[in-house]
Amino acid sequence: MTRAALGRKQRANTEDFWETWRTLPEWYERSRIEALVDQAVAELRSWSGKRVAYAWSGGKDSQALRLVAERAGITECVLAISELEYPEFLAWATDNMPEGLTVVNTGQDLGWLIKNRDMLFPKDANIASRWFHVINHAGQRTYYRAKKLDALLMGRRHADGNYTGPGGTTTYKDREGTLRVSPIAEWTHEDVLAALRYFDLELAPCYGWPRGFRVGTGSWPARQWCRDEAHGWQEVHAIDADIVRAAAPYFPGAARELEG
Amino acid sequence: MCGIFGFIGEWGQLPDPDLLRVAAREASSRGPHAWGVVSLQGGALEWTKGRGPLGKALERELQLPESSLVLGHARLATTRYGAAQDLLQVQPLLDLDETVALAHNGTIKDPETIRYFHDLPPARTGNDSEVLLQLLAADLPLRPEALMKALYAVGGDVVAHAAVAISRDGAMVAASTGQPLYRVRRPEGSYICSRPLGYATRVETWAGRL
Numbered sequence A: 001m002t003r004a005a006l007g008r009k010q011r012a013n014t015e016d017f018w019e020t021w022r023t024l025p026e027w028y029e030r031s032r033i034e035a036l037v038d039q040a041v042a043e044l045r046s047w048s049g050k051r052v053a054y055a056w057s058g059g060k061d062s063q064a065l066r067l068v069a070e071r072a073g074i075t076e077c078v079l080a081i082s083e084l085e086y087p088e089f090l091a092w093a094t095d096n097m098p099e100g101l102t103v104v105n106t107g108q109d110l111g112w113l114i115k116n117r118d119m120l121f122p123k124d125a126n127i128a129s130r131w132f133h134v135i136n137h138a139g140q141r142t143y144y145r146a147k148k149l150d151a152l153l154m155g156r157r158h159a160d161g162n163y164t165g166p167g168g169t170t171t172y173k174d175r176e177g178t179l180r181v182s183p184i185a186e187w188t189h190e191d192v193l194a195a196l197r198y199f200d201l202e203l204a205p206c207y208g209w210p211r212g213f214r215v216g217t218g219s220w221p222a223r224q225w226c227r228d229e230a231h232g233w234q235e236v237h238a239i240d241a242d243i244v245r246a247a248a249p250y251f252p253g254a255a256r257e258l259e260g
Numbered sequence B: 001m002c003g004i005f006g007f008i009g010e011w012g013q014l015p016d017p018d019l020l021r022v023a024a025r026e027a028s029s030r031g032p033h034a035w036g037v038v039s040l041q042g043g044a045l046e047w048t049k050g051r052g053p054l055g056k057a058l059e060r061e062l063q064l065p066e067s068s069l070v071l072g073h074a075r076l077a078t079t080r081y082g083a084a085q086d087l088l089q090v091q092p093l094l095d096l097d098e099t100v101a102l103a104h105n106g107t108i109k110d111p112e113t114i115r116y117f118h119d120l121p122p123a124r125t126g127n128d129s130e131v132l133l134q135l136l137a138a139d140l141p142l143r144p145e146a147l148m149k150a151l152y153a154v155g156g157d158v159v160a161h162a163a164v165a166i167s168r169d170g171a172m173v174a175a176s177t178g179q180p181l182y183r184v185r186r187p188e189g190s191y192i193c194s195r196p197l198g199y200a201t202r203v204e205t206w207a208g209r210l
Helices: A014-027 A030-047 A060-071 A087-096 A110-115 A125-146 A189-198 A229-239 A241-247 A252-259 B017-028 B054-060 B111-118 B130-137 B144-153
Strands: A052-055 A076-081 A100-105 A151-153 A171-173 A179-181 B003-009 B034-041 B044-051 B069-075 B100-105 B162-167 B171-176 B182-186 B189-193 B205-209
Touching: A014 A189, A030 A060, A030 A189, A052 A060, A052 A125, A060 A189, A076 A125, A100 A125, A110 A241, A125 A151, A229 A241, A229 A252, A241 A252, B003 B017, B003 B100, B003 B162, B003 B171, B017 B054, B017 B069, B017 B189, B069 B100, B069 B162, B100 B130, B111 B130, B130 B144, B130 B162, B144 B162, B144 B171, B144 B205, B171 B189, B189 B205
Parallel strands: A052 A076, A052 A151, A076 A100, A151 A179
Antiparallel strands: A171 A179, B003 B069, B003 B189, B034 B044, B034 B069, B100 B162, B162 B171, B171 B205, B182 B189
């Protein structure tokens, strides 16, 4: 690689990601991502004979994870959703789903959001992490237990500041007993984008939405780093006006956004 | 995405209720929003449907129908925000005179334009899959090549689809342009499911008749 590397997505500009996506074949050697994929697949083969699945959110990291997992013969995976998803994302997930996908709906809906108004457009990292806890982690835990898994592969990466294990290791057991393994923990953003480009994996529509690479996948009220609530409604309105219309009777900010 | 399951009996036999429940539970893992089941009862297609995951309904009180022709669907709603609560959109969908029932997994872009070009009547349900049912119902009797033709007419050459249809006269057809669909043949008949059941074979096109 000869370009300046993208920083953490929390700081990087979405336009920088798109520029990297567009120009990547000009400067990123295909052999590098092929070697990374081969290495990750070889490491995953050590799990042969165990009950292993992977977490698939439809995001770019989980698409890269899907690539290495499926090449290692691991085809079962889980997508955790709530009742607060963007229909366009669900349609994309339908068109692009892995064959072994199970969907777990953790059930948070508008009624739940009305009772948990502090969860709307997270104002800090604690609330953002609560979203992951009540949807992603809860759904993954349900699946892990139902399938009696030995390990769940995650698309977590150090370049995003994700926790993958003590001291930067890539395996740990969480408090609920789920053994989480992060096979692409050391991959850079460029490596992930290269995996998608060179192996013809689709980017989810959310990356084309406002601040797409920064926000990523997830339920609509979990959009992070909005300037304020009005900004959150404005972005959701630009993505899917039906969502704001459905929320308007219960959230004055949504009603104000519709009034223009 | 959605889950599909079904059964057609050999010489009118009934399904193994345990295996049919397994198929329903497996299909449920693809569609958490709503479910529907259509079966042939005394020469008529009868349906039952509900909101929420099919797996939960099975755990509670739902008994799958005793019939030699069964088609079920577990839905993940993708048509518009709030559609998950709309029972009118729940599949399997039945045509106007309840001759054919269809269970579909896939997304159909711009069904109104497809309707316009094929001179089809307006939608009744708001479900994008309805246009596929309309195309199929306009090309009876049920044949796998007619289902495949309908899948291609709704974009099956661009995105992956899978569909299974049954008819009042005792036929079942199945077709896939990429979405997973499997069949297991047992002495009592054939089971269809979106996920593999035991020694299942992948379906591209298939047809069965009572």
